[in-house]
Amino acid sequence: MRIDCLRISKFYVPTILSSGDSTEFICNYELDGDSLYSLKWYKNESEFYRYEPNNKNKIQIFPLQEIPFEVSKSVGGTTLVISRVVPETSGKYKCELSADGSFLTVQKEQMLIVTDGTTSLTSNIVFYLVITIGFFGDFQTI
Secondary structure (H helix, E strand, O other): OOOOOOEEEEEEOOOEEEOOOOEEEEEEEEOOOOOEEEEEEEEOOEEEEEEOOOOOOOEEEOOOOOOOEEHHHOHHHOEEEEOOOOHHHOEEEEEEEEEOOOOOEEEEEEEEEEEOOOOOHHHHHHHHHHHHHHHHOOOOOO
């Protein structure tokens, strides 16, 4: 009996950056018998990058102005090179992988905060906590 397995072996999205910084988003994976159907990147549940190795158009980009990534340096989607971030780049980033045939799907996500230098780090951490609760928990106002 053969058991196929798809897993994310390394995932990296920084937690905090300053406006103007550059970075990389990383989503490395292991197939262990499966073949890759797709690798997708999302910001706040909006897809902005898709890699499908078996598709005629292997790479599809759904541009979001606030994500200044360098397409030519982002081959295969495992590493996206992000340059000169702005506060609007802040958000929840997710990498999602799907296996061909079984369509087994795995994902990892991370919140990124970009500071603009005019607000304190404490303010940004409070913002991060509010957004995280809003995305992952029951957030109620009284």
